[in-house]
Amino acid sequence: MLLTWKRAVIAIAAMGVAGMLFAWSGLFNVAASVPHFAVTNWFLHWVMQNSVWTYSVGTEVPDLSDPAMLYPGAGHYESGCASCHGAPGQAQSPVVAGMSPPPPYFPEAMDDWSEAELAWIVQHGVKFSGMPPWPAHAERADEVWPVVAFLRELPGMSPERYRDLAFGPAADQALRADLDPGFQATLADCARCHEADGSGRGAFVPIIAGQKEGYLKATLRAYADGTRHSGMMQPAANDAGAEMRDRLAAHYASQPPVRTDAPVAADEASLERGRTLAERGRPQDGIPPCLSCHAPTAGRDPAFPILDGQHARYLEQQLHLFHDGARGGTPYAHLMTGVTRRMTPEDMAGVAAYFASRPVPENVAETTID
Ligand code: HEC
Ligand code: HEC
Ligand code: HEC
Structure with a gap:
């Protein structure tokens, strides 16, 4: 029989109709209890690998060598990933192991992904597999890097090291007996990243001790309703619930202020540039x-x-986010969009270093807003 265009089109259409009939009949078994054929597994994983490779080409990988990155990376892994991928000293739940495909158990081994590929997977997730995207994936591509830095170290990690990174001293801290158990548990969860005193574990987690109550309250609400974007904070603020958020804001605002202990890596000229902007601004811009x-x-x-004594790295990152329209925040955040519009990266580094180097003020008495 001669293969003509017409016959080819008819044959393809017939196959389409047959496929639809098969799908309509209900005979295709979607049961996850029946594992994929080995060849299907191979094919799906192969498609995924190719896709991840293609879409992550050209990604700029930042410096991942700062050990301070591992705290929020591990902290978020514990809240958002360990339930599926397991953690050192913590076996995978049999419920999760029954998923099709099952989430790989990372404490043992991980496929050979590049850092750019890992970042892409964590940011976007994987369709048809149960691997979810980053909660603020459109705005906060920057936030997945601490998780990537942590994933790099995860296979073979000891349970003790994992406990130190993901929980820190919070796991052993005596909890304050005068607080009710629900509040204690939430504070312990925040302390995994922010420390019990609100001083922030490393330069990638902001200091919240002694911050103004009104700002903390409005900020936690903004995270919970998604108007401030963060894959790390949105779930934490959302899970706490409205009443708990207000208690948390009051609690951290009443903690004695602390200043950053991360060295401020800026030269005199940069600090001076920051001081000028802080004190005089730049009217022509x-x-x-x-x-x-x-x-x-x-x-x-x-x-x-309050910005005084905050980690410079955090302040600088927030300025970039405002500038790029990716920060979000409270109903007053638009004020910062205008402020940062014509700031250069050098301005941001300078002014962040300047504020980090300022002494922290006493707890501020404030008028309340709602
Ligand atoms: C609801 C369960 C679930 C959660 C939560 C989850 N994952 Fe996954 N993840 C999966 C599944 C299932 C796959 C397998 C995808 C595949 O092979 O196609 C996967 C695959 C991956 C991969 C690719 C590994 C490989 O070799 O196939 C990485 C990396 C990964 N996840 C990281 C993370 C990180 C980091 C988090 C937390 C931010 C996370 N996952 C949260 C289910 C989950
Ligand atoms: C997995 C680590 C982690 C956990 C757990 C966590 N945070 Fe955060 N928190 C962060 C990071 C990282 C940021 C910076 C996010 C950003 O860029 O918006 C942040 C930001 C904040 C801010 C904004 C600070 C500012 O100056 O604007 C507040 C307030 C805050 N967290 C409070 C809390 C409270 C309260 C809890 C417990 C319910 C908590 N966090 C749990 C990591 C964490
Ligand atoms: C007109 C008032 C105003 C001026 C001037 C202003 N800011 Fe702000 N800034 C705000 C407000 C309001 C917020 C809180 C935004 C939010 O999260 O809703 C803020 C937030 C910030 C934050 C984020 C703090 C955090 O904890 O996340 C940084 C960093 C910052 N400002 C730096 C600067 C710098 C640097 C300048 C000068 C170049 C500046 N601001 C000038 C009003 C102002």
Whole structure:
């Protein structure tokens, strides 16, 4: 029989109709209790590998060598990944192991992915597999890097090291007997990343001790309703619930302020540039003096957060996010979009270093907002 275009089209259409009939008949077995054929497994994984490779080409990998990255990386792994992929000293649940395909058990081994590929998988997830995307995947591609740094070290990690990274001293800290158990449990969870005193574990987690109550309250609400974007904080704020969030805000605001212990890596010229912006702004670029809103004395207004003594790395990152329109925040966050519009990366590094080097103020008495 001669193969003509017409016959080819008819044959393909017939196959389509047959496929639809088969799907309609209900005979295809979607039961996850029946594992994929080995060849199906191989094929699906092969398709995934090719896709991940193609889409992660050209990704710029930042420096992942800072050990401080591992705290939020491990902390988030414990809350968002361990339930499926297991953790050192913690076997995978039989319920999860029955998924088709099953999530790989990372404490033992991981396929040979590059860092760019891991970042892509963690940011976007994998269709048809149960592997979810990062909660704020559109805005916060930057946030997956601490998780990638941690995944790199995970296979073969000892349970003790995992406990130290993902829980830290919070796991052993005597909990305050005067607090009710529900509040204690939530504080212990926050402490895994922020430390019990709110000082932030390493330069990738902000200091929240002594921050203004109104700002903390509005910020936790913004994370929970998704108007401030963070794959790490959105779940934590959401799970806490509205009443607990307000208690948390009051609690951390009343903690004695602490200052960053991370060395501020900036030279004199950069610090001076930061000081000038903070005190005088740059009118020709529409940049107001930061201190007109952020000075602790002018700062009785609870909408303006205290920046003094905060980790420079955190401040700089937030400025980039405002500049790129990816930060979100409370209903006052738009003020920062204008401020950062014409700031250069050098401005941001300088002013972040300047605020990190300022002494922390006493706990501020503030008027309350709602
Ligand atoms: C609901 C369960 C679930 C959760 C939660 C989950 N994953 Fe997965 N993950 C999977 C499944 C299932 C696969 C297998 C996908 C495949 O092979 O096609 C997978 C695959 C992966 C892979 C590719 C591994 C490989 O070799 O196939 C990485 C990396 C990964 N997950 C990291 C993470 C990280 C990091 C988190 C937390 C931010 C996370 N996963 C959360 C289910 C989950
Ligand atoms: C997995 C680690 C982790 C856990 C657990 C965690 N946080 Fe965070 N938190 C972070 C990181 C990282 C940021 C910075 C997020 C960003 O870029 O928006 C942050 C930001 C914050 C901020 C905003 C600070 C600012 O200056 O704007 C507050 C407030 C906060 N966290 C409170 C909490 C509270 C309360 C809990 C417990 C319910 C908690 N966090 C649990 C890692 C964590
Ligand atoms: C008109 C008032 C105003 C001025 C001027 C201003 N800010 Fe802000 N800034 C805010 C407000 C309001 C927020 C809180 C945004 C939110 O999360 O809703 C904020 C937040 C920030 C944050 C994030 C803090 C955190 O804990 O996440 C940084 C960093 C910051 N500002 C830096 C600066 C710098 C640097 C300047 C000067 C170049 C500046 N701001 C000028 C009002 C101002």
